[in-house]
Amino acid sequence: xxxxxxxxxxxxxxLLMPVYVTLAAWLFAxxxxxxxxxxxxxxxxxxxxxxxxxxxxxxxxxxxxGSLPF
Amino acid sequence: xxxxTDYSLDHLRGISKRxxxxxxxxxxxxxxxxxxxxxxxxxxxxxxxxxxxxxxxxATWGLYIGTFEWFAGMAVGTLAITGYIRFNExxxxxxxxxxxxxxxxxxxxxAAWLIVIDLGTPHRVLIVLSRWHETVMHSPLAWDVTFVxxxxxxxxxxxxxxxxxxxxxxxxxxPVHTYxxxxxxxxxxxxAEIPKLESMRKWLGLGLIVLAFTxxxxxxxxxxxxxxxxxxxxxxxxxxxLAGGLVTGAALVTLxxxxxxxxxxxxxxxxxxxxxxxxxxxxxxxxxxxVVLFNDVVTVxxxxxxFFEQRIGDAMIAGELAPFFWLSVLLVAAPTxxxxxxxxxxxxxxxSLAAASVLLGVWVKSNLTVVEPLLFPNLxxxxxxYSPTLVEWVITLGAIVIAALLFVLAxxxxxxxxxxxxxxxxx
Numbered sequence: 497x498x499x500x501x502x503x504x505x506x507x508x509x510x511l512l513m514p515v516y517v518t519l520a521a522w523l524f525a526x527x528x529x530x531x532x533x534x535x536x537x538x539x540x541x542x543x544x545x546x547x548x549x550x551x552x553x554x555x556x557x558x559x560x561x562g563s564l565p566f
Numbered sequence: 567x568x569x570x571t572d573y574s575l576d577h578l579r580g581i582s583k584r585x586x587x588x589x590x591x592x593x594x595x596x597x598x599x600x601x602x603x604x605x606x607x608x609x610x611x612x613x614x615x616x617x618x619x620x621x622x623x624x625a626t627w628g629l630y631i632g633t634f635e636w637f638a639g640m641a642v643g644t645l646a647i648t649g650y651i652r653f654n655e656x657x658x659x660x661x662x663x664x665x666x667x668x669x670x671x672x673x674x675x676x677a678a679w680l681i682v683i684d685l686g687t688p689h690r691v692l693i694v695l696s697r698w699h700e701t702v703m704h705s706p707l708a709w710d711v712t713f714v715x716x717x718x719x720x721x722x723x724x725x726x727x728x729x730x731x732x733x734x735x736x737x738x739x740x741p742v743h744t745y746x747x748x749x750x751x752x753x754x755x756x757x758a759e760i761p762k763l764e765s766m767r768k769w770l771g772l773g774l775i776v777l778a779f780t781x782x783x784x785x786x787x788x789x790x791x792x793x794x795x796x797x798x799x800x801x802x803x804x805x806x807x808l809a810g811g812l813v814t815g816a817a818l819v820t821l822x823x824x825x826x827x828x829x830x831x832x833x834x835x836x837x838x839x840x841x842x843x844x845x846x847x848x849x850x851x852x853x854x855x856x857v858v859l860f861n862d863v864v865t866v867x868x869x870x871x872x873f874f875e876q877r878i879g880d881a882m883i884a885g886e887l888a889p890f891f892w893l894s895v896l897l898v899a900a901p902t903x904x905x906x907x908x909x910x911x912x913x914x915x916x917x918s919l920a921a922a923s924v925l926l927g928v929w930v931k932s933n934l935t936v937v938e939p940l941l942f943p944n945l946x947x948x949x950x951x952y953s954p955t956l957v958e959w960v961i962t963l964g965a966i967v968i969a970a971l972l973f974v975l976a977x978x979x980x981x982x983x984x985x986x987x988x989x990x991x992x993x
Contacts, residue, residue, distance in 0.1 A: 503703035511712050511784075514720065514777035521769030529762035535754055536766050539726055544719045551715075552695055554682065559689035562607045 573661070573835040573983050578741050585974075592971035599964025602957050603683065611686040613957045617950075625940035625952040627684070629962040632933030634680040636814065637965070638785040639807060639932065641673035641717055643815015646778035647847075648724060652771030655764075661835035661983040662844065664728070665826075666819045668976050670774075671721040673818075676969045677785075678714050683961055706788035713781040720777055724770055725980070726751045731763040732984045743979055783808050789936075796874035797939025802862060806935075809858040810928050813851035813898070817924040820844040822973070824918030826982075835983045845910030845917050852902030852924060859895070859931075877942045877949075882934070887941075890934055897927025 522533040606613050617624025644666040650656075651663035682688045694701075694711060701708035730751045740748060786807020789798040823844055827836040865871060866879030881887045901920030905912060912920065941950040954962070 501703040503701075503705065503709065506709055507702055507712065510780050511709060511716065513780055514716065514773040517776050518720075518770050518773035521772065522766050525765055525769055527761050527765060529759065532759040532762040533766065536723075536727060540719065540723045543722045543726070544715075547715055547718050547722075548695070551678070551691060555689045555691035555695070558607055558682070558687075558691070561604055562687060562689060564604075564608070 571831050571833065573830075573832045573985065575740065575744070575981055575985055577830060578744050578978060578981065581978075585978075589971070589974060592967055592974065595964060595967035596971055599961055599968060602960040602964065606683070606686075606957055606961065607688060613955060615953050615955050615958065619940055619943040619950055620945050620948050623948060623950045625937050625950055627936050627940060628952055629933060629954045629958045630680045630684040632936040633929070633962050633965060634677050634684070635785060635807065635936060636810075636929045636932040637673045637677035637680065637969070638714070639811030639928070640814045640818050641670050641677055641714075641721075642778050642782035642785075642808065642811035643813070643851075644670040644673060644819060645717060645721065645774050645782065645815070646812060647815055647819055648721070649771045649774030649778060652724070652728070652767055653769075653775060654771075655768060658837070659840060659843070661832070662819060662823060662840060664725075664980070664982050665822050666815070667721060667724050667728070668973060668980065669815075669818055669822065671718060671725065672969050672972045672976070674714055674717045674721060675972075676965050678718070679968075680962075680965055681711075681714075683965075706784065706791055709781075709784050710788050713777075713784045716777060716781060720770070720774055724767075724774060727763065727767050727770060729980065730755055731760065731767060732981060734760055734763070735984055735986060736981070737985065740981075744981065747979060778811075779808070782811065786810075794944065795939055796872065796942065796944060797866070797878040800865075802858075806858055806862050809851070809855045810932065813848070813855040814925055814928045816844065816847045816851045817921040817928075820848050821918050821921035821925065824914045824921065826977075827914050828918070841914055841917065842910045845905055845912065845920075848917075848921060848924065849902055849905040849910060852898055852905070855928070856895070856899055856902065873946075874942060874944055878938050881942065882938055887934060887938060890930055894927045894931035894934065897923045897930065 519537065522536055523530070614628065615624070616626060616628050618626060647666040648663050648670055651659045651666070656663075682691050685691060685694075694708075698708060698711065702712060729747065733748045733752055734755055734757060738745075783804030787804035789795075790800050790803025792798045820841075823836050823841065826832065827841065863879065863882070866875045867883055869876075871879060882891045901923045905917070905920055910917075937952055941952060943950070
């Protein structure tokens with residue numbers, strides 16, 4: 497039997513554990529309020545997209561600096 | 567010094583001459599850093615003293631990665647402090663939670679920034695992103711990128727969520743730039759959601775703690791898995807890193823709270839009891855760091871250590887690296903022992919000084935941890951040397967200057983605690 501790649505285990509079990517804990521508690525802990533929980537999740541997703549996009553933008557910025565003619 | 571006073575939003579309004587001088591000095595430092603970065607990006611890592619081990623007798627990682635480890639540690643420590651306060655709903659420490667929360671984000675950004683700088687041609691970050699789905703399957707470096715991204719997302723979410731709740735409970739009398747922040751974080755906010763928001767803030771606090779104590783170890787353990795590298799390989803790397811993170815996180819928050827209290831005299835949100843609590847945390851984590859350090863070092867200084875490990879241990883304890891090693895121990899041990907002996911009643915000034923000393927001590931050790939093993943590779947005839955160049959010093963110290971600048975700007979925009987709505991009483 498072959499084991500799954502170690503990175504898959506680290507990603508799904510360790511790296512994403514705080515995400516599971518937070519999302520499960522937001523949705524199911526008292527008081528139940530799916531509207532507010534939903535707004536929280538939308539904010540979190542928007543922040544995640546913004547972080548990854550700004551990292552990519554930083555890469556493009558450095559690429560431009562590196563190719564300046566002076 | 568200002569008279570004793572309660573917290574108000576006055577720190578968001580107006581700009582004092584002293585504040586301008588601080589910002590101007592930090593901006594000059596940031597511009598110098600930018601100049602050094604442009605120089606490095608155009609000339610490549612030849613502008614640094616980083617070189618291959620062995621025949622080139624160099625260290626492949628230096629100040630950038632050492633300071634990355636320090637910033638990443640502080641990010642984990644401040645993350646854990648924020649999470650602990652929010653999860654346990656310790657309202658007396660609400661300002662400390664906000665300070666730690668802002669620092670967790672800034673330290674996370676600074677750590678990520680130094681990694682990008684260390685790539686030499688930093689647009690390689692685009693390759694890191696585009697290959698992530700493959701590399702994350704086997705590379706601890708890719709796990710680290712994932713951890714830092716998660717940390718940034720979680721810290722900003724905590725800032726947003728806690729501010730949303732604070733703004734719902736505060737008067738509208740805000741300066742225009744803070745009002746803009748309120749508009750962004752308060753989309754769709756109603757008073758009816760306060761109980762749910764309090765619950766969500768609490769559970770996000772638990773998320774931060776889980777993040778700090780699981781994925782938070784990755785910047786340390788990514789070195790511990792390198793089997794071919796004496797001095798790195800070992801099962802305790804993650805714990806060593808975590809111990810450094812907790813003590814520097816506590817020190818950074820203690821220093822910041824101390825400086826804010828000296829400047830603004832907020833005796834309600836930064837009371838004597840809160841300051842002593844911070845001193846207690848700093849002392850506890852100081853001792854933890856020393857105990858963990860002892861365990862980390864003891865295996866490489868015994869006669870039974872493998873040859874390559876022993877060379878590192880000898881250099882560290884009594885050889886060329888010893889002055890740095892013992893300096894770092896002294897800078898952490900002395901304030902920790904003094905704080906414990908004084909039962910955390912040193913006063914704000916001395917306690918802030920103790921915190922600064924701890925920060926410096928762990929910074930020295932973080933750099934040693936990275937560089938030591940690289941100078942003594944698995945080749946008996948070779949020992950390396952590493953002397954950071956001016957470019958490296960400017961960019962590294964510049965990262966610290968930029969982090970300070972970001973914090974100084976943040977406290978002009980973001981309220982550090984709640985100021986409750988004026989009660990309509992039956993007067």
